[in-house]
Amino acid sequence: MPDPSPFAMPTRFDGAPDRVAVVVPGVGYSPARPLLHFARGVLLQHGWTVQELWWQIPDDFSQFTVDGRIAWVERQVTQAIDAEAGACRLLVGKSLGSLACGIAAERNIAAAWLTPVLTIDHVARALQRAQAPTLLIGGSADKLWDSRIAESLRHDVLEVPSADHALELADDATGSVDVLRQVVSRLDRFIGSLGH
Template sequence: MSDPSLSPCPPVSTEAEIVSQLSGVGYSPARPLLHFARSVSLQHGWTVQELWWQIPGGFSHFTVDDRIAWVERQVAEAMEAEAGACRLVVGKSLGSLACGIAADRKIPAAWLTPILTIDHVAAALQRATEPVEALGQVVSRLDRFIGSLGRCGHPAVSARAGCSR
């Protein structure tokens, strides 16, 4: 992988089942939610690819579309380095900007505190055809999202509010 802003696990054979873990801005894979998700994945024989963001200077001034493009580019490059072996995505906050990639590639996902205030994230979750778990802290936003899924009869997405760090 040529992009120095990522430091994923080394590529593995395409026979492995890989979980790609996408961190948050200030929430690395070493923090509890992703650490425990990694532990469970390893216990079940999965290989874990951790993406540790190296946030570029000026990122706080990026537009929402630029942030989405940056995250999607990082995630797509990491997945391509694994030759299509990614079978599950676990993402925290900033990582949820890659919901569209998981949906488009038909990869099941667990999103920990997804950024539901960004239309791109909510739309990607709604178009997912594989199982998706969305866990969030802000009950009112997640409840509205859950309600919208129920109204459209979406079978693949399960959402829960009240998750803590």
């Protein structure tokens, strides 16, 4: 993966070579944003190698059909997984990144999906097929999260009351930090459960 800027900030953080986690961003939610930044920290504490996927969304992406968006995301994620030559054992994705949950299901890769787009049928069906350990985290105030669908799945689910699509609370910065702590703690428990 090319570095995202001329400042050559790292996109890969080495840990165990046989346990690689690929971090998949959202549309405007890069791996540097809090949820994914701290997910990387948790992964590194547990000894994982972390490969962050930094992507440039096409200018006309808003005009893509849902199937076109899914295909675009799947291409990016498949390339990142294949580059790891079988060592990718976990996907951590935010929002748009969850459009790759079909890849995780097909390849039996564990996944932690932060604010997955449960309102897209492809995502819900892929999560129903997923056999590998899967964590879903969403907020009850997020229009792209569907509590009913999340509850119907046999996966580990954390629904944060009143949290929006960024897993933040409206007009409550301190409360939003508390939510971040709750999410990071749940990620820590989930990643720890995956073993070595």
